[in-house]
Amino acid sequence: MALASKYSSKDVEQKWYDYWMEHNYFHSEPNDKEPYTIVIPPPNVTGILHMGHMLNNTIQDVLIRRARLKGLNACWVPGTDHASIATEAKVVAKLKAEGINKSDLTREEFLKHAWEWTDKYGGTILDQLKKLGASCDWERLRFTMDDTMSASVIQCFIDLYNKGLIYRGHRMVNWDPEAQTTLSDEEVIHEERQGYLYYLNYKLEDSDEVLTIATTRPETIFGDTAICINPNDARFAHLRGKKAIVPIVNRSVPIIEDEYVDLEFGTGCLKVTPAHDENDKMLGDKHGLDVIDIFNDDASLNEYGLHYSGKDRFVVRDEIVKELKDSGALVKTETHTNKVGTSERTKAVIEPKLSDQWFLKMKDLAEPAIKAVLETEEVNLFPKKFDNTYRHWMENIRDWNISRQLWWGQQIPAYYYGNGKEDFVVAKNREEALASAKAKTGNDSLTDADLRQDEDALDTWFSSWLWPMSVFDGVVNPDNEDFKYYYPTNDLVTGPDILFFWVARMIMAGYEYTGEKPFTNVYLTGLVRDADRRKMSKSLGNSPDAMKLIDDYGADGVRVGLLLSAAAGNDLLFDEDLCKQGKGFVNKIWNAFRLIKGWEVDATIEQPQASIKGLEWYTERFKQAGVEIEDHFSKYRISDALMATYKLVWDDFCSWLLEVVKPEYGKPIDKKTYDAVIEALENNLRILHPFTPFASEEIWQNITDRTPEEALIINQWPKIETGNAEILADFELATQVITGVRAIRKEKNISFKDELELFVMNTEGFSERYDDIIIKLCNLSKIEATEASKDGALSFRVKANEYFIPLTGAIDVDAEIAKITEELEYTKGFMNSVSKKLSNERFVNNAPEQVVAIEKQKQADAQAKIDALEKRLAALK
Numbered sequence: 090m091a092l093a094s095k096y097s098s099k100d101v102e103q104k105w106y107d108y109w110m111e112h113n114y115f116h117s118e119p120n121d122k123e124p125y126t127i128v129i130p131p132p133n134v135t136g137i138l139h140m141g142h143m144l145n146n147t148i149q150d151v152l153i154r155r156a157r158l159k160g161l162n163a164c165w166v167p168g169t170d171h172a173s174i175a176t177e178a179k180v181v182a183k184l185k186a187e188g189i190n191k192s193d194l195t196r197e198e199f200l201k202h203a204w205e206w207t208d209k210y211g212g213t214i215l216d217q218l219k220k221l222g223a224s225c226d227w228e229r230l231r232f233t234m235d236d237t238m239s240a241s242v243i244q245c246f247i248d249l250y251n252k253g254l255i256y257r258g259h260r261m262v263n264w265d266p267e268a269q270t271t272l273s274d275e276e277v278i279h280e281e282r283q284g285y286l287y288y289l290n291y292k293l294e295d296s297d298e299v300l301t302i303a304t305t306r307p308e309t310i311f312g313d314t315a316i317c318i319n320p321n322d323a324r325f326a327h328l329r330g331k332k333a334i335v336p337i338v339n340r341s342v343p344i345i346e347d348e349y350v351d352l353e354f355g356t357g358c359l360k361v362t363p364a365h366d367e368n369d370k371m372l373g374d375k376h377g378l379d380v381i382d383i384f385n386d387d388a389s390l391n392e393y394g395l396h397y398s399g400k401d402r403f404v405v406r407d408e409i410v411k412e413l414k415d416s417g418a419l420v421k422t423e424t425h426t427n428k429v430g431t432s433e434r435t436k437a438v439i440e441p442k443l444s445d446q447w448f449l450k451m452k453d454l455a456e457p458a459i460k461a462v463l464e465t466e467e468v469n470l471f472p473k474k475f476d477n478t479y480r481h482w483m484e485n486i487r488d489w490n491i492s493r494q495l496w497w498g499q500q501i502p503a504y505y506y507g508n509g510k511e512d513f514v515v516a517k518n519r520e521e522a523l524a525s526a527k528a529k530t531g532n533d534s535l536t537d538a539d540l541r542q543d544e545d546a547l548d549t550w551f552s553s554w555l556w557p558m559s560v561f562d563g564v565v566n567p568d569n570e571d572f573k574y575y576y577p578t579n580d581l582v583t584g585p586d587i588l589f590f591w592v593a594r595m596i597m598a599g600y601e602y603t604g605e606k607p608f609t610n611v612y613l614t615g616l617v618r619d620a621d622r623r624k625m626s627k628s629l630g631n632s633p634d635a636m637k638l639i640d641d642y643g644a645d646g647v648r649v650g651l652l653l654s655a656a657a658g659n660d661l662l663f664d665e666d667l668c669k670q671g672k673g674f675v676n677k678i679w680n681a682f683r684l685i686k687g688w689e690v691d692a693t694i695e696q697p698q699a700s701i702k703g704l705e706w707y708t709e710r711f712k713q714a715g716v717e718i719e720d721h722f723s724k725y726r727i728s729d730a731l732m733a734t735y736k737l738v739w740d741d742f743c744s745w746l747l748e749v750v751k752p753e754y755g756k757p758i759d760k761k762t763y764d765a766v767i768e769a770l771e772n773n774l775r776i777l778h779p780f781t782p783f784a785s786e787e788i789w790q791n792i793t794d795r796t797p798e799e800a801l802i803i804n805q806w807p808k809i810e811t812g813n814a815e816i817l818a819d820f821e822l823a824t825q826v827i828t829g830v831r832a833i834r835k836e837k838n839i840s841f842k843d844e845l846e847l848f849v850m851n852t853e854g855f856s857e858r859y860d861d862i863i864i865k866l867c868n869l870s871k872i873e874a875t876e877a878s879k880d881g882a883l884s885f886r887v888k889a890n891e892y893f894i895p896l897t898g899a900i901d902v903d904a905e906i907a908k909i910t911e912e913l914e915y916t917k918g919f920m921n922s923v924s925k926k927l928s929n930e931r932f933v934n935n936a937p938e939q940v941v942a943i944e945k946q947k948q949a950d951a952q953a954k955i956d957a958l959e960k961r962l963a964a965l966k
Contacts, residue, residue: 096679098643117164119574133172138217167225241564264442266388303355498546554594646672691757703749713812823859
C-alpha cells in the first residue's frame with residue numbers, strides 16, 4: 090500500500106489506540122517480572138483536560154511506555170477524585186438553575202442529583218486522556234467514592250480516632266463563605282491586596298476622652314469585646330482598668346493589657362474581636378472575653394449586625410464607613426497593603442470562624458515522613474530544591490481540619506445519641522454505632538432512631554492521601570496479591586502546588602499503615618503558565634482548549650511541544666508554537682521514512698565505502714545518545730531526554746546519515762545499506778515511542794507486516810552501550826570540513842553539480858576515515874594533502890588544519906578579484922572613520938565607557954575583515 094504523502098494524525102491516532110486496547114497491552118497482572126507502578130494524580134471527576142493535566146499525564150505516559158519497553162511489568166492505575174467542594178458547587182448551581190435549593194432537599198435526594206451529575210460528566214476527562222495517548226490500565230479504573238475506596242476512608246478514620254489522633258474541637262477555622270465549608274490552611278491562598286486602614290474613635294466610659302484605634306475591618310466592630318493596650322506603653326498607662334464604648338453598637342468593653350500588641354502598628358491600641366480573628370481569639374481565651382459571632386455562613390451579617398443584618402460584609406464595610414464618618418467616629422483613612430486569605434477553589438475571601446470541627450493530629454504522623462525525604466532519602470523529590478519547601482511545611486505542621494460542611498463525600502462515621510459534646514460514638518455503620526452507644530451509656534433501650542450521624546463529609550484529601558494503597562485495596566485488605574506486588578509504587582508525577590496537600594500526606598499515610606514509603610521518586614513538573622507568567626486557568630480564560638490543540642497538531646505534536654520546555658520543577662511558559670514545532674518533528678520523521686521506503690533496493694550492488702562508514706558512525710552515535718538519554722531519565726530530566734532524542738533523529742539520522750547513504754537520483758540503493766538503515770530507523774522508533782507513540786507505531790507497522798506480538802508498544806528498549814569516542818570525534822571533524830566546503834559553495838554560488846578539488850594541510854593529523862563521506866557530500870573529485878598554500882584558492886580552517894579549494898574554472902577570477910577589491914576598499918574606509926573617532930581624545934574622554942568599547946570592537950572587527958580579504962585577494966592573484 091502506498092504511503093500517504095503527509096502524516097495525518099487524525100487517520101492514525103484512533104486507529105492505534107483502538108489496536109492497543111484491543112490487544113490489552115495496557116493491562117497488568119502480577120507475574121514474575123519486576124513491577125513498575127504509577128498511580129495517576131486523580132483529576133476531578135467532573136473536570137476537563139487542561140494544560141496541567143496534559144503535561145502531567147504526558148510525562149507519566151512517557152515513563153510507563155519506556156518501562157514497558159524495558160521489559161518491566163508496567164502498571165499505570167487511572168482514577169478520578171470526587172472533588173467535594175468543586176463538584177458540590179456545580180450540583181448546587183445546576184439545582185439552583187432548576188429552581189431547587191439544596192436546603193430543600195434531604196441528603197439522600199441531594200446525593201442522587203450528585204451521582205447523576207457524576208455519571209453524566211465523570212467520563213469526559215478519561216476519554217480526553219485517551220486522546221492524548223495515555224496508556225493507563227483502564228481495567229483498574231478507580232473513583233474515590235467507589236464502595237471499596239470509601240470503605241478504606243472510613244476504616245482509616247475509625248483507626249485514627251481509636252488511636253487518639255482524631256478529635257473534635259471548637260476552633261478557629263478558615264471559612265469559605267461561597268462554598269460554605271471549612272478549608273485547611275493549605276487550601277488558603279494569601280494574596281497581597283491594597284486596602285485601607287480606618288482610624289476610629291472609641292469614647293471612654295464616663296469620660297469625654299477618646300481612644301483612637303486603627304482597623305482594616307470596620308464592619309467587625311459589632312463583634313468587639315475588648316480594647317487591648319501594651320502594658321509597656323506609657324501613652325496609655327492611665328487607661329488601665331477603664332472601659333470604652335464601641336461606636337454604633339454602644340457596647341461597653343474592657344480595656345485589657347497584653348504584650349501581644351505591637352507598639353508601632355497603627356495607634357498602638359487594638360480592638361479585640363475573638364470570633365473573627367485567630368490572634369484575637371487567643372487574647373480572648375487568655376483574658377476571658379466574650380465571643381460574639383456576627384456573621385451568617387454566607388458572610389452576611391446576622392442579628393448582631395443590628396440594622397446591617399442580612400447585608401454582605403463588603404457592602405456593610407462601605408456603608409458603615411459612611412455612618413462612622415457622619416457620626417464623627419471615623420478620624421481618617423490611609424491606604425494599606427496587607428495579605429488577604431482567599432479560597433483556592435472559589436477565590437472568595439476567607440472568613441475566620443469559630444466552629445466545631447474534626448481534626449487530625451499531625452505532629453507524630455509527620456516524623457517518619459520528614460525522615461524519609463530529608464534523612465534516609467527513601468523518597469526522593471526531583472528537583473531537590475523542593476526539599477527545603479517540604480522541610481518548612483513539615484516542621485511547621487498544624488493539626489489538619491478534616492471535616493467539611495458538605496454532603497458530597499464520605500460522611501463522617503460519628504453517631505450522636507445525645508445533646509452533649511461527647512455524646513457520640515465512632516463506628517463503621519449504624520448497627521455497630523448502636524451497639525457502641527449502648528455499651529458507652531449502659532442504656533439498652535437506645536434504638537436506631539436515637540442515632541444521628543454527623544452531617545459533615547470528610548475533606549477530599551482525606552480520601553486521596555490513601556490513594557497509592559486504596560487503589561490496590563491495601564487499607565481494607567493488606568494481604569491481597571495486587572497490593573503486595575505493586576506497592577510501594579515507583580514514581581509519582583505531580584505539581585509542586587500539591588506537594589503538601591497530597592504528596593506529604595500520602596507519605597505520612599504510607600508509613601502509618603504499611604511502615605513503608607508509598608513511592609520512591611516524586612517528579613515535580615512545575616506549573617504551566619502563559620506568556621505573562623500567569624498560571625493557566627479556566628477562570629482567567631488564558632488556557633487553550635486541550636482538545637483543539639490535539640485536533641490541530643496531533644497528540645504527538647502536543648506531547649513533544651509540552652515537553653520541549655518543561656524542565657523539572659520549572660514553570661512552563663506555554664506557547665502554541667511549541668506544539669507546531671512538535672508537529673513539525675513528527676512530520677520530519679514521517680518524511681524520512683517515506684524517503685527510505687521510496688528507494689529501490691538492488692541486492693547485486695556492492696556497498697559503497699561512504700555508506701559503510703556512515704553506518705559505522707551512526708551506530709556509535711546512537712550508543713552515545715542512548716547513554717545520554719538514560720542519564721537524563723535517571724535524573725528525571727524528561728525534557729532533556731526528549732531533546733537528546735530529537736537531536737539524534739533530526740540532526741544525526743535525517744540530516745547526516747540519510748544524506749550519506751542516499752543513492753544518486755534515479756539509482757537504486759544496495760541491500761546491505763538499506764537493511765542497516767531500516768535497523769537504525771527501528772532503533773530510533775524504539776526510543777521515540779514514549780514521546781510520540783502514535784507516529785512511531787504507525788511507521789513501525791508500515792516497515793513490514795507485524796503480528797500483535799511484534800507491536801512497537803511491547804517491543805524492546807535498545808541495549809545501552811558506550812559509543813566509540815574516536816569514531817565520534819573523527820566524524821565530528823568531518824562534518825566541520827563538509828560545512829566549510831558547503832559554505833564556500835553557497836557564498837560563491839557554485840552549483841553542487843560542479844566537482845571541486847580539496848587540498849588539506851593536515852597539521853592536526855586528522856584521520857582519513859571519513860574522506861569518502863566528505864567527497865560524496867561535497868561532490869569532490871579528490872581530497873589531497875598539500876604542504877603549502879594553493880594559489881588562486883579559497884581556504885577555511887578546522888582547528889589547525891587549513892583547507893584549500895582552487896576556484897579556477899569554477900568562478901570568474903577577474904570578477905571575484907573586482908568584487909573583493911571593492912569590499913576591501915569599503916572596509917578600509919569604514920576602518921579609517923572608526924580609527925579617526927578613537928584618535929579624538931575629546932571623544933574618548935567624554936563618551937560613556939560602553940560607547941568607546943563598542944567603537945573599539947568595530948575597529949577590531951574591521952581589521953580582521955581587512956586581513957581576511959587581503960589574504961583571499963593574494964590567493965586569487
